[in-house]
Amino acid sequence: MDIKVSHETFFRKQLLRKLMDKTLDVAVINNLFDLNVLNDFEKDLQDFPKDLNLEDGYFFPLPYSSIRMDHGNKQYAFQAYKDSYMNLSQVVSTPLNQISKRFIEIIEREGGCKPLLVFDNIKLNPMGFRVLFSNKQGIDIHCENAFLNQLERKFKEQLFEKVDLENAISIFVTISAPDIGGGLTIFDKEWESVKINMNETSYEERHDSEGAMFVNRQLSKPKRYKHPCKTGEAIVFRAAQMWHGIEKIEGSKERISMGCFIAKGKDGAYYYWA
Numbered sequence: 001m002d003i004k005v006s007h008e009t010f011f012r013k014q015l016l017r018k019l020m021d022k023t024l025d026v027a028v029i030n031n032l033f034d035l036n037v038l039n040d041f042e043k044d045l046q047d048f049p050k051d052l053n054l055e056d057g058y059f060f061p062l063p064y065s066s067i068r069m070d071h072g073n074k075q076y077a078f079q080a081y082k083d084s085y086m087n088l089s090q091v092v093s094t095p096l097n098q099i100s101k102r103f104i105e106i107i108e109r110e111g112g113c114k115p116l117l118v119f120d121n122i123k124l125n126p127m128g129f130r131v132l133f134s135n136k137q138g139i140d141i142h143c144e145n146a147f148l149n150q151l152e153r154k155f156k157e158q159l160f161e162k163v164d165l166e167n168a169i170s171i172f173v174t175i176s177a178p179d180i181g182g183g184l185t186i187f188d189k190e191w192e193s194v195k196i197n198m199n200e201t202s203y204e205e206r207h208d209s210e211g212a213m214f215v216n217r218q219l220s221k222p223k224r225y226k227h228p229c230k231t232g233e234a235i236v237f238r239a240a241q242m243w244h245g246i247e248k249i250e251g252s253k254e255r256i257s258m259g260c261f262i263a264k265g266k267d268g269a270y271y272y273w274a
Contacts, residue, residue, distance in 0.1 A: 001188045003225040003242075011171070013112040013270070015236065019169045020264050025238055026186060027227060032106065032173050032234035033099065056139070057132035057254070061085040061125055064261075064273060074152050078122075085125040090192055099175065103127055103258055107272050108173070113262055116273040118158040124273035132246065132255040134178055141213055141245035144168060144261070145191040147196050163263035163271050166191070170239035172259030174231055177198035179251025182229035185209050187222040190241045194219060205256045209247055229255060 005026045008015060018024035059066075061084035066078045104126050107113045115123045129245040132138060145166055148156060159165050174182075189211075196213065198206075205213040212220040222243075227235060237244070239261070249255050 001223070003186060003188055003223060005225055009104055011110050011234065011236070013071070013110070016113075016169070016262060016270055017112060019236060019238055020164075020167065022238070025242060027236045028227060029137060029236065031232045033102065033175070033232050035232045038099070038175050038232060056136040057130065058129070060091040060129050061087070063128055064124060065151065067152050068150050074154065077152065078155070079140075081125065082122070083219055099258070100127060103173065103260075107260065107262070111262070111270065111272075113270040113272040114265075115269040116162060116263075118155070118162065119251050123267075126272060126274060127260045128259055128274040129256065129258045130172075132178075132182065132248050132249055133250055134254055136249055137207050138182060138246035138248050138255075140198075140203075141187070141197065141208075142206070143191050143243045144170070144240040146196065154219050161266070163265050164230075165263055166240055167238070168177075168240040168261045168263040169236060170259060170261055171234060171236045172257045173234040174229055174255070174257050176253065176256040177229040177231045178249045178253045178255045181247050181249045181251075182255035184227045184229070184235060184237075184244060185247060186225045186242050186244045187211060188224070189214055189219070189222050189229075189243045191243075192241060194243065195241075207245070207248070209245065214243075 003025050004023070005028070006024055008029045011029055011032065017028050019027065062081045064081065066081055067074070113127060117123055148157050148165065194214065196217065203212055205216060209224070211224070214220070214222050246255070260272045262270055262272045265271050
């Protein structure tokens, strides 16, 4: 299958419809943020609590995927997730706060999306930052559906009751691109037909942009769409279904992005969370 890509000037609800009905796979939105706004935030990052530290970088606040079956106490995990977002306004100063609020405004006003509520009308975190260290491997090749079984059972049931989780899309904007690398690679393999157990893959396979993870399992060599990392640019794509990864980062600068997920609700509305 050919990966269907469009280049857009604005983020809009019609774009979400195309992604949801699979007539489009990827949309690139040029300069979602004014570059002058993005140049003044980096000092904020020194105050970021590294809520979920990984080998190649960290999240802030905690992502919804942190509410896992193996976490132990569900209430504690959920409260830690919520508290991490409440702390955001306390640890960042004006520039990054403005960027956060503008991002949410774009999602709600231009995309027509609503916050996703679970349990007793608790709002899930609306967005998150992802920092990837320089001279590290980026992000493993994955699709969001490959991790759904790790979510805490009742929390996962709530999500499935509310939205079409298995066809969720991702929007992220790069707020600081690295010197070299950090681009997005999307493969023409979808979870619906290619269900790979991530625990049965090697680190080398998960970082091979040629698609060894698929070829080694007797699947055809994948077609790929590769997009370089560019400050201020947003990418919207079918992240739940399509296998994808972030390439190795080189140089002295980290790769910093912010984003969220969007899915169609059972009531026909669009909902967002992170």
